[in-house]
Amino acid sequence: MSQLFTPVRIGRHTLPNRLVMAPMTRSRADDAGVPDDLVSLYYAQRASAGLLITEGVFPSAMGKGYVRTPGIETDAQIAAWEKVTAAVHAAGGRIFMQLMHCGRISHPSLLPDGAQPVAPSAIRPAGQTWTGSGLQDFVTPRELRIDEIAAVIDEYRMATRRALEAGFDGVELHAASGYLPEQFLSSGSNLRQDQYGGSATNRARFVLDVLAAMVAEAGGDRVGIKISPEMNFNSIEDASPRETYTGLVDRLRDFNLAYLHVALFGATTDYHALLRPRFNGAYLIGGGLGQASAEAALSDGRADATVFGSAFLANPDLPERFRRGAPLNTPDKNTFYSPGAEGYTDYPQLGATNAI
Ligand SMILES: Cc1cc2nc3c(=O)[nH]c(=O)nc-3n(C[C@H](O)[C@H](O)[C@H](O)COP(=O)(O)O)c2cc1C
Known part of the structure; x- marks a missing residue:
């Protein structure tokens, strides 16, 4: 029997199915980090997911890492997100906001007054990033002072408060993909000698302090966390990821x-086997899933819910397509991050051309 379409409890919420839409940056905000009305339509079209997780949203302007990404700091940003949550709720959905501080995976051209990106340590990531003027090398970030770390943690607290004010059902901490929280977690990007660096316990402290701040605002039952051990993305390196992630999850x-x-994404260790027994809430898995692999993970107890990225991006009615065994639209990579409706709100639904 299919498990995908059975309800599941996730913290305070009961989801009608176990298909979760992954957080996906789509770069449809303006330069002030305000999402436009298309964003409401995009998420509302996908409201049949058990749970929607937004694209990464910066808690403060220093957390921005990509052009046209949205924030949750200013009144205009909050007002725009209110429209998004209202549209999703009107369509019967539930939506969490993902809080994403990019740290060193940014560029002065994206930051207030051309500021230098911040990070646990002044180590330049290898590679390049897209800026307003094309691809540019990453720069060497500035090491956060300890008092600044407290301020960043407070930014996550305020962002959580504002997300709830805007009507979100919860918040997710983005601690994956080589952004600021994972820069603290990983030995290759964190050479600090204070309580935020050194041992695995110390490297986990930033993530735990941020979660404590988010939980103080929202309650644990409205907070989730995303991790991606050994993802090998954004120049992140860790000498002992098993120790890092078991240590972190034990503290959750x-x-x-x-x-x-x-x-x-191609980790050599079976982290699901390692981490799931250590955790006491719902366990969500993602990365390259299809209908069959998701069903298998649910029926053999490896996961409580399954997360779909690009398939949900291209198929607003993904649950219905799975239910009917209908063919899937193919995601168009050329429009993942381009402005406008094309490749965003115009993927066809079954039996319709576009609108919800
Ligand atoms: C266009 C695009 C943007 C993404 N942006 C984010 C993001 O903002 N935050 C995040 O945690 N993951 C992001 N991801 C990763 C997805 O959340 C997900 O982990 C990944 O796509 C794997 O799932 P899939 O194989 O089902 O696509 C993005 C993926 C895609 C395709």
Whole structure:
């Protein structure tokens, strides 16, 4: 029997199915980090997901890392997100906001007054990033002072408060993909000698402090976290990822979080086997899933819910297509991050051409 279409409890919420839409940056905000009306339509079209997770949203302007990404700091940003949550709720959905601080995976051209990106340590990531004027090398970030770390943690607290004010059903901490939280977690990007660096326990402290701040605002049952051990993305390196991630997940129990979202991309260790027994909330898996592999993970107990990225991007009615065994639209990579409706709100639904 299909497990995908059975309800599941995730923290405070009961989801009608176990298909979760992955957080996906789509770069449809303006230069002030304000999402436009198309964003409401995009998420509302996908409201049949058990749960929607937004694209990464910066808690403060220093957390921005890509052109046209949205924030949750200014009144205009909050007002725009209110429209998004209202549209999703009107369509019967539930939506969490993903909080994403990019840290060193940014560029002065994206930051206030051309500021230098910040990070746990002044180590330049290898590679290049898209800026307003094309591809540019990453720069060497500035090491955060300890008082600045406290301020960044507070930014996550305020962002959580504002997300709830804007009507979100919860918040997810983006601690995956080589952004600021993973820069703290990983030995290759964190050479600090204070309580935020060195041992695995110290490297996990930033993530745990941020979660404590988010939980203080929202309650653990409306907070999730995403991790991606050994993803090997954005120049992230860790000498002992098993120790790092088991140590981190062991400490999550105290927060009674809604969920742990683990996205795996070719890791050599079976982190699901390693991490799931250590965690006390719902366990979400993602990364390259299809209908059959998702069903298998649910029926053999490896996961409580399954997360789909590009398939949901291209198929607003993904649950219905799975239910009917209907063919899927193919995601168009050329429009993942381009402005406008094309490749965003115009993927056809079954039996319709576009609108919801
Ligand atoms: C266009 C695009 C943008 C993404 N942006 C984010 C993001 O903002 N935050 C995040 O945690 N993951 C992001 N991801 C990764 C997805 O959340 C997901 O982990 C990944 O796509 C694997 O799932 P899939 O194989 O089902 O696509 C993005 C993926 C895609 C395709």
